Amino acid sequence: MKFWDWGYTLEILPALLRASIVTIEATILGFVIAATLGLALAILRMSQNRWVSVPTAAFVEFIRSTPILIQIFFIFFVFPEFGIVLPAFAAGVLAIGVHYATYCSEVYRAGLENIPKGQWEASTALNLSPYVTFRDVIIPQAIPPVVPALGNYFVALFKETPLLSAIAVLELMQTAKILGSENFRYIEPITLVGVFFLIMSLAAAWLIRRLESLLDRSLRNPGR
Amino acid sequence: MALRTLAVCAIVCFAAGLSVASFASFREFLPGLLQGALVTIEITIGGCVLAVLVAVPAALAKMYGPRPVRWLAVGYIEIFRGTSALVQLFWLFFVLPHFGILLEPLTVAILALGLNVGAYGAEVVRGAVSAVPRGQWEATVALNMPRTLALRRIILPQALVAMIPPWGNLFIELLKATALVSLITITDLAFKAQQMNQITFKTLQIFTIVLVFYLAISTVITAGMRALENWAARGLARGRQ
Numbered sequence: 001m002k003f004w005d006w007g008y009t010l011e012i013l014p015a016l017l018r019a020s021i022v023t024i025e026a027t028i029l030g031f032v033i034a035a036t037l038g039l040a041l042a043i044l045r046m047s048q049n050r051w052v053s054v055p056t057a058a059f060v061e062f063i064r065s066t067p068i069l070i071q072i073f074f075i076f077f078v079f080p081e082f083g084i085v086l087p088a089f090a091a092g093v094l095a096i097g098v099h100y101a102t103y104c105s106e107v108y109r110a111g112l113e114n115i116p117k118g119q120w121e122a123s124t125a126l127n128l129s130p131y132v133t134f135r136d137v138i139i140p141q142a143i144p145p146v147v148p149a150l151g152n153y154f155v156a157l158f159k160e161t162p163l164l165s166a167i168a169v170l171e172l173m174q175t176a177k178i179l180g181s182e183n184f185r186y187i188e189p190i191t192l193v194g195v196f197f198l199i200m201s202l203a204a205a206w207l208i209r210r211l212e213s214l215l216d217r218s219l220r221n222p223g224r
Numbered sequence: 225m226a227l228r229t230l231a232v233c234a235i236v237c238f239a240a241g242l243s244v245a246s247f248a249s250f251r252e253f254l255p256g257l258l259q260g261a262l263v264t265i266e267i268t269i270g271g272c273v274l275a276v277l278v279a280v281p282a283a284l285a286k287m288y289g290p291r292p293v294r295w296l297a298v299g300y301i302e303i304f305r306g307t308s309a310l311v312q313l314f315w316l317f318f319v320l321p322h323f324g325i326l327l328e329p330l331t332v333a334i335l336a337l338g339l340n341v342g343a344y345g346a347e348v349v350r351g352a353v354s355a356v357p358r359g360q361w362e363a364t365v366a367l368n369m370p371r372t373l374a375l376r377r378i379i380l381p382q383a384l385v386a387m388i389p390p391w392g393n394l395f396i397e398l399l400k401a402t403a404l405v406s407l408i409t410i411t412d413l414a415f416k417a418q419q420m421n422q423i424t425f426k427t428l429q430i431f432t433i434v435l436v437f438y439l440a441i442s443t444v445i446t447a448g449m450r451a452l453e454n455w456a457a458r459g460l461a462r463g464r465q
Contacts, residue, residue: 003322062235065396065442066435067403069414074431077421081428159308166407173310186318194307194315201306 009188012179016192019175026093026171027158033097034157035150038104042112043134045105063102069163071095076167092164100157107149111142144215151208155201162193172196235439253420253430260416261437267333267402267412268441272395274338279345284375287350297346304343309401312336317408333405341398345391352387353379385456392449396442403438413437 044056063071072095079086086094115138123133162173176189285297304312313336320327327335356379364374406415417434421427 058235062435062439065400066438067400067414069403069406070417070431070434070438073414073418074435077427078431162308162310163404165310173308173314177314180318186314187322190311190315190318194311197308197311198303198306202302205306 003187005185005188008183008185009192012183012189013192015175015179016172016189016196019170019172020196022089022169022171023158023161026089026096026161026164026169027154029093030096030100030157030161031154033094034100034104034153037098037101039108039139041101041105042108045109046112060102060105063099064106068095068099068160069166071099072163072167088167088169089164092167092169096157096160096163099160100153103153103156104150107146107153108142110149111146112138114145115141147215148208148212151204151211155204155208158204159197159201235436250429250433252424253426254433256416256420257413257430257433257437260411260413261441263330263411264399264402264413264438265441267330267337267405267410268395268399270334271337271341271398271402274334275341275345275394275398276391278339278342279349282342282346283349283353286346287353288371288375300339301343301346304340305347309337309340310404310407312340313404313408329405329408329410332408333402333410337398337401337405340401341394344397345394348387348390348394349383351390352383355386356382382460385453385460388449388453388456392446392453395445395449399438399442399445 041056041060045053045060047053047056072092075086075095076088076091079091119137119141120133123137128137161171164171165174165177168174172193176193179189180186282297282300285293286301289297313332316327316332316336317329320332360378360382361374364371364378369378402412403414406412406418409415411419413434417430421430424430
Protein backbone atom coordinates (compact mmCIF):
# COMPACT_ATOMS: atom_id res chain seq x y z
CA MET A 1 0.00 0.00 0.00
CA LYS A 2 1.23 3.42 -0.89
CA PHE A 3 2.23 5.58 2.04
CA TRP A 4 0.84 8.83 0.67
CA ASP A 5 -1.49 8.84 -2.35
CA TRP A 6 -1.35 12.15 -4.22
CA GLY A 7 -4.18 11.21 -6.61
CA TYR A 8 -6.47 10.52 -3.67
CA THR A 9 -5.31 13.75 -2.02
CA LEU A 10 -6.32 15.81 -5.06
CA GLU A 11 -9.60 13.93 -5.27
CA ILE A 12 -10.65 14.76 -1.69
CA LEU A 13 -9.24 18.30 -1.64
CA PRO A 14 -12.33 20.05 -3.12
CA ALA A 15 -14.65 18.41 -0.59
CA LEU A 16 -12.36 19.40 2.26
CA LEU A 17 -12.09 22.98 1.02
CA ARG A 18 -15.88 23.23 0.83
CA ALA A 19 -16.10 21.89 4.38
CA SER A 20 -13.49 24.37 5.59
CA ILE A 21 -15.95 27.15 4.73
CA VAL A 22 -18.34 25.71 7.33
CA THR A 23 -15.47 25.65 9.82
CA ILE A 24 -14.69 29.30 9.12
CA GLU A 25 -18.37 30.28 9.34
CA ALA A 26 -18.66 28.53 12.70
CA THR A 27 -15.51 30.29 13.90
CA ILE A 28 -16.70 33.76 12.94
CA LEU A 29 -20.26 33.33 14.25
CA GLY A 30 -18.95 31.75 17.43
CA PHE A 31 -16.53 34.61 18.00
CA VAL A 32 -19.22 37.23 17.42
CA ILE A 33 -21.23 35.59 20.24
CA ALA A 34 -18.13 35.27 22.41
CA ALA A 35 -17.04 38.89 21.95
CA THR A 36 -20.46 40.48 22.60
CA LEU A 37 -21.74 38.15 25.32
CA GLY A 38 -18.29 38.28 26.93
CA LEU A 39 -18.48 42.06 27.28
CA ALA A 40 -21.99 41.79 28.76
CA LEU A 41 -20.82 39.16 31.26
CA ALA A 42 -17.81 41.28 32.23
CA ILE A 43 -20.00 44.34 32.90
CA LEU A 44 -22.62 42.30 34.80
CA ARG A 45 -19.88 40.71 36.90
CA MET A 46 -18.60 44.16 37.91
CA SER A 47 -22.09 45.27 38.96
CA GLN A 48 -22.49 46.79 42.45
CA ASN A 49 -25.62 44.70 42.95
CA ARG A 50 -24.58 41.36 44.47
CA TRP A 51 -27.71 39.68 43.13
CA VAL A 52 -26.37 40.37 39.65
CA SER A 53 -22.63 39.95 40.12
CA VAL A 54 -22.61 36.71 42.15
CA PRO A 55 -24.81 34.65 39.77
CA THR A 56 -22.82 35.99 36.81
CA ALA A 57 -19.56 34.99 38.50
CA ALA A 58 -21.01 31.55 39.28
CA PHE A 59 -22.11 31.11 35.67
CA VAL A 60 -18.70 32.12 34.32
CA GLU A 61 -16.83 29.83 36.71
CA PHE A 62 -19.16 26.93 35.96
CA ILE A 63 -18.80 27.24 32.19
CA ARG A 64 -15.05 27.70 32.44
CA SER A 65 -14.56 24.61 34.61
CA THR A 66 -16.54 22.14 32.53
CA PRO A 67 -15.66 20.62 29.15
CA ILE A 68 -16.94 22.30 26.03
CA LEU A 69 -17.87 18.93 24.49
CA ILE A 70 -20.35 18.25 27.30
CA GLN A 71 -21.77 21.76 26.86
CA ILE A 72 -22.30 21.07 23.17
CA PHE A 73 -24.10 17.85 24.05
CA PHE A 74 -26.08 19.70 26.72
CA ILE A 75 -27.37 22.31 24.29
CA PHE A 76 -28.01 19.74 21.56
CA PHE A 77 -29.64 17.00 23.66
CA VAL A 78 -31.05 18.71 26.77
CA PHE A 79 -32.48 21.94 25.34
CA PRO A 80 -35.08 20.04 23.26
CA GLU A 81 -36.53 18.78 26.59
CA PHE A 82 -37.39 22.40 27.34
CA GLY A 83 -38.85 22.80 23.87
CA ILE A 84 -35.83 24.59 22.39
CA VAL A 85 -34.86 22.55 19.34
CA LEU A 86 -31.79 23.88 17.58
CA PRO A 87 -30.21 22.51 14.42
CA ALA A 88 -26.79 20.95 15.01
CA PHE A 89 -24.86 23.86 13.53
CA ALA A 90 -26.69 26.48 15.62
CA ALA A 91 -26.36 24.41 18.80
CA GLY A 92 -22.64 23.92 18.21
CA VAL A 93 -21.96 27.58 17.44
CA LEU A 94 -23.98 28.67 20.47
CA ALA A 95 -22.09 26.28 22.78
CA ILE A 96 -18.68 27.35 21.49
CA GLY A 97 -19.69 31.02 21.57
CA VAL A 98 -20.95 30.88 25.16
CA HIS A 99 -17.92 28.87 26.32
CA TYR A 100 -15.51 31.41 24.87
CA ALA A 101 -17.68 34.32 26.07
CA THR A 102 -16.71 33.33 29.62
CA TYR A 103 -13.01 33.40 28.70
CA CYS A 104 -13.45 36.72 26.88
CA SER A 105 -15.34 38.16 29.86
CA GLU A 106 -12.23 37.64 32.00
CA VAL A 107 -10.15 39.43 29.36
CA TYR A 108 -12.59 42.35 29.22
CA ARG A 109 -12.68 42.47 33.01
CA ALA A 110 -8.91 42.86 33.10
CA GLY A 111 -9.26 45.72 30.61
CA LEU A 112 -12.09 47.38 32.53
CA GLU A 113 -10.31 47.09 35.86
CA ASN A 114 -7.23 48.78 34.43
CA ILE A 115 -9.18 52.00 33.82
CA PRO A 116 -8.06 54.52 36.46
CA LYS A 117 -10.69 55.32 39.10
CA GLY A 118 -10.38 58.98 38.17
CA GLN A 119 -12.12 58.31 34.84
CA TRP A 120 -15.20 57.08 36.69
CA GLU A 121 -15.06 59.99 39.11
CA ALA A 122 -14.70 62.48 36.27
CA SER A 123 -17.76 60.96 34.54
CA THR A 124 -19.74 61.29 37.76
CA ALA A 125 -18.56 64.88 38.11
CA LEU A 126 -19.72 65.60 34.56
CA ASN A 127 -23.11 64.07 35.41
CA LEU A 128 -22.85 61.40 32.69
CA SER A 129 -25.29 58.52 32.99
CA PRO A 130 -23.78 55.06 33.64
CA TYR A 131 -24.69 54.03 30.08
CA VAL A 132 -22.95 57.01 28.48
CA THR A 133 -19.97 56.58 30.82
CA PHE A 134 -19.55 52.99 29.68
CA ARG A 135 -20.15 53.68 26.00
CA ASP A 136 -18.11 56.85 25.51
CA VAL A 137 -15.50 56.86 28.28
CA ILE A 138 -14.73 53.42 29.70
CA ILE A 139 -15.16 50.97 26.79
CA PRO A 140 -13.10 52.97 24.25
CA GLN A 141 -10.19 52.96 26.70
CA ALA A 142 -10.66 49.38 27.94
CA ILE A 143 -10.92 47.48 24.66
CA PRO A 144 -7.77 48.32 22.63
CA PRO A 145 -5.25 47.02 25.21
CA VAL A 146 -7.02 43.64 25.39
CA VAL A 147 -7.38 43.07 21.64
CA PRO A 148 -4.30 40.78 21.45
CA ALA A 149 -5.65 38.61 24.28
CA LEU A 150 -9.02 38.42 22.50
CA GLY A 151 -7.14 37.44 19.35
CA ASN A 152 -5.58 34.51 21.16
CA TYR A 153 -9.04 33.30 22.11
CA PHE A 154 -10.13 33.72 18.50
CA VAL A 155 -7.44 31.23 17.47
CA ALA A 156 -8.32 28.93 20.37
CA LEU A 157 -12.00 29.03 19.37
CA PHE A 158 -11.05 28.23 15.79
CA LYS A 159 -9.26 25.13 17.02
CA GLU A 160 -12.33 23.99 18.98
CA THR A 161 -14.58 23.89 15.92
CA PRO A 162 -13.72 20.23 15.06
CA LEU A 163 -15.77 19.39 18.16
CA LEU A 164 -18.86 20.17 16.12
CA SER A 165 -18.21 16.88 14.32
CA ALA A 166 -19.43 15.16 17.50
CA ILE A 167 -22.98 16.37 16.80
CA ALA A 168 -22.64 15.59 13.09
CA VAL A 169 -22.13 19.11 11.74
CA LEU A 170 -20.56 18.66 8.33
CA GLU A 171 -17.47 20.75 9.05
CA LEU A 172 -13.88 19.91 8.16
CA MET A 173 -13.27 17.12 10.68
CA GLN A 174 -16.57 15.36 10.03
CA THR A 175 -15.99 15.53 6.27
CA ALA A 176 -12.48 14.11 6.71
CA LYS A 177 -13.84 11.26 8.83
CA ILE A 178 -16.54 10.47 6.27
CA LEU A 179 -14.03 10.56 3.40
CA GLY A 180 -11.70 8.33 5.42
CA SER A 181 -14.39 5.77 6.15
CA GLU A 182 -15.60 5.76 2.53
CA ASN A 183 -12.15 5.08 1.10
CA PHE A 184 -10.54 3.27 4.05
CA ARG A 185 -7.69 5.75 3.96
CA TYR A 186 -7.38 8.10 6.89
CA ILE A 187 -3.80 9.32 6.43
CA GLU A 188 -4.55 11.92 3.76
CA PRO A 189 -7.83 13.47 5.00
CA ILE A 190 -6.81 13.77 8.65
CA THR A 191 -3.31 14.99 7.84
CA LEU A 192 -4.78 17.58 5.48
CA VAL A 193 -7.10 18.77 8.24
CA GLY A 194 -4.12 19.07 10.57
CA VAL A 195 -2.15 21.03 7.95
CA PHE A 196 -5.14 23.31 7.33
CA PHE A 197 -5.44 24.13 11.03
CA LEU A 198 -1.69 24.64 11.36
CA ILE A 199 -1.55 27.07 8.44
CA MET A 200 -4.61 29.01 9.57
CA SER A 201 -3.43 29.24 13.20
CA LEU A 202 0.07 30.36 12.22
CA ALA A 203 -1.40 32.96 9.87
CA ALA A 204 -3.81 34.17 12.57
CA ALA A 205 -1.01 34.30 15.15
CA TRP A 206 1.06 36.41 12.74
CA LEU A 207 -1.89 38.76 12.13
CA ILE A 208 -2.41 39.16 15.87
CA ARG A 209 1.27 40.05 16.33
CA ARG A 210 0.93 42.69 13.60
CA LEU A 211 -2.23 44.06 15.20
CA GLU A 212 -0.48 44.12 18.58
CA SER A 213 2.41 46.22 17.33
CA LEU A 214 -0.01 48.49 15.44
CA LEU A 215 -2.07 49.05 18.62
CA ASP A 216 1.10 49.50 20.65
CA ARG A 217 2.16 52.32 18.40
CA SER A 218 -1.26 54.03 18.33
CA LEU A 219 -1.52 53.76 22.13
CA ARG A 220 1.89 55.34 22.59
CA ASN A 221 0.99 58.22 20.26
CA PRO A 222 -2.69 58.86 20.91
CA GLY A 223 -4.47 61.25 18.64
CA ARG A 224 -2.69 60.09 15.54
CA MET B 225 -11.75 33.97 45.89
CA ALA B 226 -14.67 33.81 48.27
CA LEU B 227 -16.83 34.40 45.23
CA ARG B 228 -15.61 31.26 43.55
CA THR B 229 -16.12 29.17 46.69
CA LEU B 230 -19.62 30.61 46.96
CA ALA B 231 -20.32 29.77 43.33
CA VAL B 232 -19.12 26.19 43.75
CA CYS B 233 -21.20 25.80 46.92
CA ALA B 234 -24.29 27.08 45.12
CA ILE B 235 -23.82 24.64 42.26
CA VAL B 236 -23.15 21.69 44.58
CA CYS B 237 -26.28 22.57 46.58
CA PHE B 238 -28.27 22.75 43.34
CA ALA B 239 -26.97 19.33 42.30
CA ALA B 240 -27.67 17.87 45.74
CA GLY B 241 -31.19 19.23 45.59
CA LEU B 242 -31.66 17.77 42.16
CA SER B 243 -30.39 14.39 43.33
CA VAL B 244 -32.73 14.33 46.34
CA ALA B 245 -35.61 15.32 44.10
CA SER B 246 -35.09 12.36 41.80
CA PHE B 247 -33.09 9.87 43.84
CA ALA B 248 -34.75 6.75 42.51
CA SER B 249 -33.84 7.45 38.91
CA PHE B 250 -30.24 8.16 39.93
CA ARG B 251 -29.54 4.53 40.73
CA GLU B 252 -30.06 3.69 37.08
CA PHE B 253 -27.15 5.71 35.79
CA LEU B 254 -24.95 6.86 38.67
CA PRO B 255 -22.78 3.68 38.86
CA GLY B 256 -22.09 3.92 35.12
CA LEU B 257 -21.15 7.58 35.39
CA LEU B 258 -18.81 6.84 38.32
CA GLN B 259 -17.03 4.19 36.24
CA GLY B 260 -16.64 6.75 33.48
CA ALA B 261 -15.36 9.33 35.97
CA LEU B 262 -12.61 6.90 37.05
CA VAL B 263 -11.43 6.56 33.45
CA THR B 264 -11.51 10.35 33.07
CA ILE B 265 -9.41 10.77 36.23
CA GLU B 266 -6.98 8.09 35.03
CA ILE B 267 -6.47 9.84 31.67
CA THR B 268 -6.17 13.23 33.37
CA ILE B 269 -3.42 12.01 35.69
CA GLY B 270 -1.59 10.17 32.90
CA GLY B 271 -1.86 13.16 30.59
CA CYS B 272 -0.66 15.63 33.25
CA VAL B 273 2.39 13.49 34.09
CA LEU B 274 3.28 13.10 30.40
CA ALA B 275 2.73 16.83 29.76
CA VAL B 276 5.18 17.83 32.51
CA LEU B 277 7.72 15.20 31.41
CA VAL B 278 7.57 16.51 27.83
CA ALA B 279 7.32 20.24 28.55
CA VAL B 280 10.48 20.69 30.61
CA PRO B 281 12.90 19.06 28.10
CA ALA B 282 11.12 20.75 25.17
CA ALA B 283 11.43 24.18 26.81
CA LEU B 284 15.09 23.64 27.76
CA ALA B 285 15.86 22.32 24.27
CA LYS B 286 14.20 25.37 22.71
CA MET B 287 16.18 27.72 24.97
CA TYR B 288 19.61 26.11 25.29
CA GLY B 289 19.76 23.19 22.84
CA PRO B 290 22.11 23.02 19.86
CA ARG B 291 20.47 24.11 16.61
CA PRO B 292 18.95 20.82 15.30
CA VAL B 293 17.55 19.97 18.74
CA ARG B 294 16.15 23.48 19.02
CA TRP B 295 14.40 23.16 15.66
CA LEU B 296 12.94 19.85 16.74
CA ALA B 297 11.56 21.44 19.92
CA VAL B 298 10.18 24.46 18.03
CA GLY B 299 8.56 22.14 15.47
CA TYR B 300 6.95 20.05 18.19
CA ILE B 301 5.65 23.09 20.07
CA GLU B 302 4.28 24.86 16.98
CA ILE B 303 2.62 21.77 15.52
CA PHE B 304 0.89 20.76 18.73
CA ARG B 305 -0.15 24.32 19.58
CA GLY B 306 -1.19 25.12 16.03
CA THR B 307 -3.57 22.24 15.38
CA SER B 308 -6.67 21.20 17.21
CA ALA B 309 -6.49 18.64 20.01
CA LEU B 310 -9.24 16.61 18.36
CA VAL B 311 -7.33 16.47 15.07
CA GLN B 312 -4.23 15.27 16.91
CA LEU B 313 -6.26 12.64 18.71
CA PHE B 314 -7.79 11.37 15.47
CA TRP B 315 -4.44 11.50 13.73
CA LEU B 316 -2.82 9.28 16.36
CA PHE B 317 -5.87 7.01 16.45
CA PHE B 318 -6.52 6.56 12.72
CA VAL B 319 -3.16 7.26 11.07
CA LEU B 320 -0.63 5.55 13.36
CA PRO B 321 -2.03 2.05 12.58
CA HIS B 322 -1.09 2.68 8.92
CA PHE B 323 2.52 2.89 10.02
CA GLY B 324 2.11 -0.43 11.80
CA ILE B 325 1.93 1.18 15.23
CA LEU B 326 -1.08 -0.27 17.03
CA LEU B 327 -1.77 1.41 20.34
CA GLU B 328 -4.63 0.89 22.74
CA PRO B 329 -7.16 3.74 22.68
CA LEU B 330 -6.30 4.62 26.28
CA THR B 331 -2.61 4.99 25.37
CA VAL B 332 -3.51 7.11 22.35
CA ALA B 333 -5.64 9.34 24.58
CA ILE B 334 -2.91 9.90 27.16
CA LEU B 335 -0.31 10.40 24.43
CA ALA B 336 -2.36 12.91 22.42
CA LEU B 337 -3.56 14.97 25.40
CA GLY B 338 -0.17 14.83 27.14
CA LEU B 339 1.69 15.97 24.02
CA ASN B 340 -0.90 18.68 23.30
CA VAL B 341 -0.80 20.17 26.79
CA GLY B 342 2.95 19.56 26.95
CA ALA B 343 3.45 21.93 24.00
CA TYR B 344 1.56 24.70 25.84
CA GLY B 345 3.44 23.74 29.00
CA ALA B 346 6.79 24.13 27.23
CA GLU B 347 5.97 27.79 26.63
CA VAL B 348 4.95 28.17 30.28
CA VAL B 349 8.26 26.65 31.40
CA ARG B 350 10.18 28.85 28.98
CA GLY B 351 8.39 31.96 30.24
CA ALA B 352 9.09 31.06 33.86
CA VAL B 353 12.76 30.26 33.25
CA SER B 354 13.38 33.47 31.32
CA ALA B 355 11.62 35.44 34.09
CA VAL B 356 14.38 34.48 36.55
CA PRO B 357 16.52 37.62 36.97
CA ARG B 358 19.71 37.73 34.89
CA GLY B 359 21.73 38.40 38.01
CA GLN B 360 21.09 34.83 39.12
CA TRP B 361 22.82 33.50 35.99
CA GLU B 362 25.66 35.97 36.40
CA ALA B 363 26.10 34.91 40.03
CA THR B 364 26.40 31.26 39.01
CA VAL B 365 29.04 32.21 36.45
CA ALA B 366 30.91 34.19 39.11
CA LEU B 367 30.79 31.14 41.38
CA ASN B 368 32.15 29.01 38.52
CA MET B 369 29.15 26.66 38.49
CA PRO B 370 28.68 24.40 35.48
CA ARG B 371 25.61 25.44 33.44
CA THR B 372 23.64 22.27 34.10
CA LEU B 373 24.23 22.52 37.84
CA ALA B 374 23.23 26.21 37.78
CA LEU B 375 20.06 25.34 35.90
CA ARG B 376 19.19 22.50 38.26
CA ARG B 377 20.07 24.09 41.60
CA ILE B 378 19.55 27.82 41.02
CA ILE B 379 17.35 28.64 38.04
CA LEU B 380 14.71 25.89 37.87
CA PRO B 381 13.77 26.00 41.59
CA GLN B 382 13.04 29.73 41.25
CA ALA B 383 11.19 29.26 37.97
CA LEU B 384 9.11 26.48 39.57
CA VAL B 385 7.21 28.93 41.79
CA ALA B 386 6.28 31.13 38.83
CA MET B 387 5.12 28.23 36.68
CA ILE B 388 2.78 26.53 39.15
CA PRO B 389 -0.32 28.74 38.60
CA PRO B 390 -0.23 28.51 34.77
CA TRP B 391 0.32 24.77 35.08
CA GLY B 392 -2.84 24.62 37.19
CA ASN B 393 -4.75 26.23 34.34
CA LEU B 394 -3.24 23.79 31.85
CA PHE B 395 -4.18 20.79 34.01
CA ILE B 396 -7.79 22.02 34.05
CA GLU B 397 -7.60 22.47 30.26
CA LEU B 398 -6.37 18.88 30.04
CA LEU B 399 -9.20 17.62 32.24
CA LYS B 400 -11.71 19.35 29.99
CA ALA B 401 -9.99 18.01 26.88
CA THR B 402 -10.39 14.43 28.18
CA ALA B 403 -14.03 14.67 27.11
CA LEU B 404 -12.70 14.38 23.54
CA VAL B 405 -11.47 10.83 24.10
CA SER B 406 -15.07 9.64 24.16
CA LEU B 407 -14.92 10.15 20.37
CA ILE B 408 -12.22 7.47 20.00
CA THR B 409 -14.32 4.82 21.77
CA ILE B 410 -12.95 5.25 25.30
CA THR B 411 -15.62 4.78 27.97
CA ASP B 412 -14.83 7.93 29.90
CA LEU B 413 -17.33 10.19 31.67
CA ALA B 414 -18.54 11.85 28.44
CA PHE B 415 -18.94 8.47 26.69
CA LYS B 416 -20.82 6.99 29.65
CA ALA B 417 -23.07 10.06 29.68
CA GLN B 418 -24.13 9.41 26.10
CA GLN B 419 -24.47 5.67 26.73
CA MET B 420 -26.61 6.14 29.85
CA ASN B 421 -28.62 8.78 27.99
CA GLN B 422 -29.45 6.28 25.28
CA ILE B 423 -30.49 3.67 27.86
CA THR B 424 -32.46 5.77 30.35
CA PHE B 425 -33.41 8.96 28.41
CA LYS B 426 -32.81 11.00 31.59
CA THR B 427 -30.99 13.57 29.47
CA LEU B 428 -31.27 16.58 31.77
CA GLN B 429 -30.20 14.78 34.95
CA ILE B 430 -27.34 12.88 33.32
CA PHE B 431 -25.72 15.82 31.56
CA THR B 432 -26.16 18.10 34.58
CA ILE B 433 -24.54 15.53 36.88
CA VAL B 434 -21.72 15.06 34.38
CA LEU B 435 -21.05 18.81 34.31
CA VAL B 436 -20.99 18.82 38.12
CA PHE B 437 -18.55 15.88 38.12
CA TYR B 438 -16.16 17.78 35.88
CA LEU B 439 -16.56 20.88 38.05
CA ALA B 440 -15.76 18.82 41.15
CA ILE B 441 -12.61 17.34 39.59
CA SER B 442 -11.41 20.75 38.41
CA THR B 443 -12.05 22.21 41.88
CA VAL B 444 -9.86 19.47 43.36
CA ILE B 445 -7.12 20.33 40.84
CA THR B 446 -7.40 24.05 41.69
CA ALA B 447 -7.18 23.34 45.42
CA GLY B 448 -4.23 20.98 44.95
CA MET B 449 -2.32 23.47 42.81
CA ARG B 450 -2.96 26.25 45.32
CA ALA B 451 -1.54 24.07 48.10
CA LEU B 452 1.48 23.28 45.92
CA GLU B 453 1.93 26.98 45.18
CA ASN B 454 1.90 27.86 48.89
CA TRP B 455 4.37 25.10 49.62
CA ALA B 456 6.76 26.17 46.87
CA ALA B 457 6.50 29.86 47.76
CA ARG B 458 7.24 29.02 51.39
CA GLY B 459 10.33 27.08 50.34
CA LEU B 460 11.54 30.00 48.25
CA ALA B 461 10.88 32.49 51.06
CA ARG B 462 12.89 30.32 53.47
CA GLY B 463 15.73 30.14 50.95
CA ARG B 464 15.86 33.94 50.71
CA GLN B 465 16.24 34.55 54.46
